């Protein structure tokens with residue numbers, strides 16, 4: 001079994017709290033602590049500040065720190081520390097107003113415009129574009145003239161000016177998710193639009209909106225401080241921007257006074273930005289498991305020797321495949337051993353999730369991101385290809401090991417003609433000239449039963465049916481005369497009549513070319529049709545391998561019996577008997 005030392009399987013953690021995750025990020029923690037301090041200071045300002053913000057002592061104008069004034073006195077003899085503390089309250093309040101207005105207008109409009117689209121979206125987008133085109137500062141100055149000196153009113157206006165940012169973000173996010181199948185399913189199940197927006201869409205888009213909120217909070221503080229620094233706002237209300245202005249006026253008398261409001265603004269804004277970054281990092285990470293690099297080390301064990309019998313093309317021994325989980329490797333293939341002779345067709349059956357595809361993909365060297373062969377060996381044509389460098393695997397794929405996928409349409413690039421997709425591998429892998437590759441492609445298209453090879457050669461994938469697309473992929477897979485063909489449920493996505501044709505095609509090609517085939521399938525009918533031997537997989541292990549006839553007649557393992565008994569009674573199993581190896585080689 002596995003020579004790796006995998007950590008225990010991760011406990012089901014459910015939805016890990018995003019707050020906790022952000023706090024485990026050092027920068028997120030620092031930002032959260034600093035913001036908490038600022039917010040607590042704002043809330044408890046009257047308890048923290050030793051003086052009222054407007055208390056002034058004439059002898060302490062521009063006084064240095066000390067004598068009751070912790071940070072010294074400002075240009076009017078007021079305690080800088082006390083004003084800083086009360087300033088936190090007013091500054092945060094202004095930012096909160098701008099943020100609330102911006103988010104309330106922008107998110108609501110974005111949700112409706114994105115979800116309903118049509119004229120609503122056009123009109124809202126015009127308004128958003130118009131608002132964005134306005135120079136915010138000029139607008140604020142104009143409103144300042146007409147609405148008076150309240151910075152809070154200015155922040156309401158600023159919130160409106162900021163709302164297009166939220167609107168565009170939300171609308172684009174909603175556009176991205178509104179056609180998801182789960183939204184359609186919610187619609188079909190009779191949920192009202194409002195409920196779908198509130199429960200299904202808002203939940204999905206909330207993360208980027210939260211990040212935007214954090215960034216906009218920082219921007220609001222900067223803009224507010226800038227306005228106050230310019231002299232807008234009520235001078236009797238202590239704010240960090242107002243303090244900045246006062247300190248600037250006395251900069252040559254007390255240069256250090258500018259430091260305190262400057263620091264307060266910088267630290268608070270930086271904390272908002274860092275918090276946004278921490279949330280973004282957490283969300284990008286999502287429920288992604290730990291990276292492979294941080295996982296317990298994989299101790300590979302000796303691969304043994306190549307099979308002595310050169311007729312054995314593929315010899316998989318004790319294969320263990322794992323993916324990084326939250327707290328260690330999760331094994332999805334657990335010690336699989338299989339052998340495949342030259343010219344043999346091996347069926348790999350088993351319920352969904354039993355590890356068939358992962359076993360096949362290990363041979364192709366195409367495990368998904370993070371997946372690793374933790375131990376075991378894959379001897380292919382006398383060479384262990386488990387954990388072969390990618391550059392070496394590339395030389396094998398296509399030329400020696402080919403693949404036919406389950407979904408024909410999604411495996412053809414819609415942007416290129418079928419002819420190009422057929423000739424490209426031949427030119428790259430076999431070094432054929434364009435004209436040679438074209439001649440062979442047309443030959444292959446005829447071979448796989450395309451009625452008009454030329455037309456198919458010049459067609460785009462969307463111009464052919466699913467069955468035809470699968471024939472094209474089969475043609476491509478055999479174009480370089482591979483020794484081994486791995487077909488992963490090649491007929492599942494096709495309708496029943498086409499399934500039979502494609503199977504027959506595979507069977508004929510296999511017999512004609514004498515290649516070995518691993519056929520991943522759920523379908524015992526397919527196994528009976530085409531395979532010589534079959535391996536039954538369950539929970540990442542092979543529970544039984546036998547000749548097809550013998551497995552159908554005398555299944556040894558309970559699980560095999562159960563699978564066979566699950567075949568519908570009224571389905572007449574196809575009784576095609578594949579040619580024996582002897583017959584093939586004869």
Ligand SMILES: Nc1ncnc2c1ncn2[C@@H]1O[C@H](COP(=O)(O)OP(=O)(O)OP(=O)(O)O)[C@@H](O)[C@H]1O
Nearest residue numbers: 323332350351352353354355356357358359368369
């Ligand atoms: N990228 C991945 N990360 C983590 N686990 C994965 C990944 N891909 C597959 N698995 C797990 O590996 C196990 C085996 O998957 P595999 O695709 O081999 O099953 P299968 O037998 O081919 O099923 P099906 O017939 O439905 O395709 C499953 O439990 C699956 O959840």
